[in-house]
Amino acid sequence: MTRLVAIINQKGGVGKTTTTVNLCHALAELGKKVTVIDFDPQGHLAVSFGIITHDISGIDLAMLKERTLEDVTLTVRENLQLIPAGSKLKDVEQMSSNGAPRGVLLRDALRGQLEDQDFIFIDCPPSSGLLVANALIATHEILVPMASDFLALQGLSHLMATVKRFEGALKRQYKLSVVISRFMSTRRISGQVLNILLLHFPNQVLATVIRETALLAECPSFGQSILEYSPKSRSARDFRNLANDFLENRVMTNDNK
Ligand SMILES: Nc1ncnc2c1ncn2[C@@H]1O[C@H](COP(=O)(O)OP(=O)(O)OP(=O)(O)O)[C@@H](O)[C@H]1O
Numbered sequence: 001m002t003r004l005v006a007i008i009n010q011k012g013g014v015g016k017t018t019t020t021v022n023l024c025h026a027l028a029e030l031g032k033k034v035t036v037i038d039f040d041p042q043g044h045l046a047v048s049f050g051i052i053t054h055d056i057s058g059i060d061l062a063m064l065k066e067r068t069l070e071d072v073t074l075t076v077r078e079n080l081q082l083i084p085a086g087s088k089l090k091d092v093e094q095m096s097s098n099g100a101p102r103g104v105l106l107r108d109a110l111r112g113q114l115e116d117q118d119f120i121f122i123d124c125p126p127s128s129g130l131l132v133a134n135a136l137i138a139t140h141e142i143l144v145p146m147a148s149d150f151l152a153l154q155g156l157s158h159l160m161a162t163v164k165r166f167e168g169a170l171k172r173q174y175k176l177s178v179v180i181s182r183f184m185s186t187r188r189i190s191g192q193v194l195n196i197l198l199l200h201f202p203n204q205v206l207a208t209v210i211r212e213t214a215l216l217a218e219c220p221s222f223g224q225s226i227l228e229y230s231p232k233s234r235s236a237r238d239f240r241n242l243a244n245d246f247l248e249n250r251v252m253t254n255d256n257k
Pocket residue numbers: 011012013014015016017018019040044124125126181182183210211212213214216217218220
């Protein structure tokens with residue numbers, strides 16, 4: 001069974017793309033077959049993997065049924081495929097409905113596809129518009145990267161309201177996990193935010209926290225994941241541990257934090 005996971009948080013800059021790139025590469029390194037969809041018109045995910053071609057087609061044309069998913073899928077690393085955003089993805093966000101349902105375009109594009117993959121990840125944009133609705137309708141599983149500052153917590157209640165709304169409308173519950181994606185151990189607020197998250201998301205916060213490091217901020221400019229840019233660094237270790245948490249459902253409890 002393929003696990004289809006949306007990486008969402010409507011707050012910008014919390015580490016969605018960084019988590020997607022490095023977690024996916026770590027899973028691929030473990031031998032899992034992984035496909036990532038760049039679902040943000042900014043196209044940062046593709047750039048982070050070193051794909052900087054403009055005018056590339058991607059999930060945009062697959063959703064508009066102008067190309068097959070196979071046509072727009074690129075192999076970027078061993079076991080790792082990328083479906084770029086495509087230059088029309090921003091138009092999909094603004095599309096008028098003309099009576100046709102617009103929220104199911106991604107679900108329909110993925111139906112019966114990529115069945116040999118262990119994981120499909122969707123790197124969502126920082127919004128709660130139509131693209132995120134498409135991701136939430138297509139998936140049953142959500143991974144929420146969280147920065148460890150006060151305003152990130154504020155944003156989380158907004159996100160949870162969106163998730164609950166979709167759960168109500170779709171009459172199903174998501175498997176939801178939280179990853180602490182920008183942890184600063186020298187700041188007291190980081191520990192406080194973590195405690196609050198553990199309270200509100202018991203058994204849902206993945207065991208490994210991703211620490212804030214200069215290396216993680218540097219590697220996108222080289223088009224490399226942290227596993228390539230600095231494979232022995234503690235950030236590479238963080239993401240390898242996170243990949244195992246994800247596979248084994250290892251979560252943080254108040255005792256092991
Ligand atoms: N753990 C970290 N340590 C250092 N820098 C980080 C870390 N996580 C993310 N960053 C940096 O912070 C910036 C924002 O991260 P990223 O692009 O992953 O966030 P995002 O949630 O995808 O943003 P957006 O909402 O715009 O899509 C980037 O410059 C990234 O390199």
